Amino acid sequence: MFMKEKCERVNPEQIENLLQKAPAAENITRMSAVFQALQSNTRLKILFLLRQKEMCVCELEQALEVTQSAVSHGLRTLRQLDLVRVRREGKFTVYYIADEHVRTLIEMCLEHVEEKT
Amino acid sequence: MFMKEKCERVNPEQIENLLQKAPAAENITRMSAVFQALQSNTRLKILFLLRQKEMCVCELEQALEVTQSAVSHGLRTLRQLDLVRVRREGKFTVYYIADEHVRTLIEMCLEHVEEKT
DNA sequence: TTAGTATATGAACAGTTGTTCATATGTTCA
DNA sequence: TGAACATATGAACAACTGTTCATATACTAA
Structure with missing residues (x-):
């Protein structure tokens, strides 16, 4: 098998080194899934x-003006990736942000987009 | 028009207040686009x-083992959202991370997924 | 100018996603 | 126990995405 031609900037050893320091394929895939979940207007x-404020499904339904089904599907996606967590409270299911990583994540993104005028 | 029945936890005034403090629809949409860009394995x-390390297209092509076209398309997406920036260097086009927000964003996500064993 | 290298772009197709509709499950209280 | 409310889930369809292929553009050196 022939190696592909390399341009003069390419240093195979260095690239090998950079690849080793990059996140494992498995974690890249997990991150994709997380960002994928954050990519929907409704879920955001x-x-x-x-x-x-932590909220139950019907509060979210009221606030978002989409169907209960859509809210519930959205919450499931967020829950499966541990972006939100659940607590039962009588007949209500109360959802809340899982941890500070998640807050920071969405806040960084907000700052990024707010920066552009 | 009838108002939809509300569950006992719903407080319309409070919801109104929460909505006002949430990001504007325009910024939600921009964030969606950013997260959408971060949702692809290749772009991540x-x-x-x-x-x-800042790199030119052919270095990335070597490292990622996808076609030059795929790298270039991916870079365009990232560039359009100001996640990466470009500098010409002779015949090479050198790409680099736009700013610290972007670093923090991807690092928060990595920490989040690394946390789960 | 021309050849060769580096990068960008458009079209197109397969695969994926978000919503709604219909329905099922779970909980409370009378 | 049953009626009413709260939430979850499955199916299905339209809309969107990422890759590749083919080709265009841009820069350099001879």
Whole structure:
């Protein structure tokens, strides 16, 4: 098998070294899944509401003006990636932001987009 | 028009207040686009390489083992959202991470997924 | 100018996603 | 126990995405 031609900037050893220091393939895939979850307007709105106050499904439904089904599906996605967590409270299911990483994540992104005028 | 029935936890005034403190619809949409860009394995790998060292397209091509076209398309997406920036250097086009927000963003996500054993 | 290298772009196709509708499950209280 | 409320889930369809292929553009050196 022939090696592909390399341009003069390419240093195979250095690239090998950089690849070793990069996250494992498995974690890249997990991160993809997390960002994938954060890529929906509905799910982002849910997170920015939960960031202020934990809420049950019907509160979110009221606030977001989408169907209960859509909220529930969205919450499941967030839950499966441990971006939000759940607590039962009588007949209500109360959702809240899982941890500070999640807050920082969405806040960094907000700052990034707010920066552009 | 009838108001939808509300569950006892719903406080319309409070919800109104929470909505006002949430990011504007425009910024939610921008964030969606950013997270959407971060949701691809290829683009994530690009960012985690650029995080270590600025690189030209052919270096990335070598490192990622995808076609030059895929790298270039990926870089365009990242560039359009100001996640990476470009500098011409002779015949090479050198890409680098745009700013600290972007570093923090991907590092928070990595920490989040690394936490789960 | 021309050849060769480096990068960008458009089209197109397979694969993936978010929503809604319909329905199921779970909880409370009378 | 049953009625009413709260939440979850499965199916299905339209819309969107990432890659490749083919080709265009840009820069350099001879």
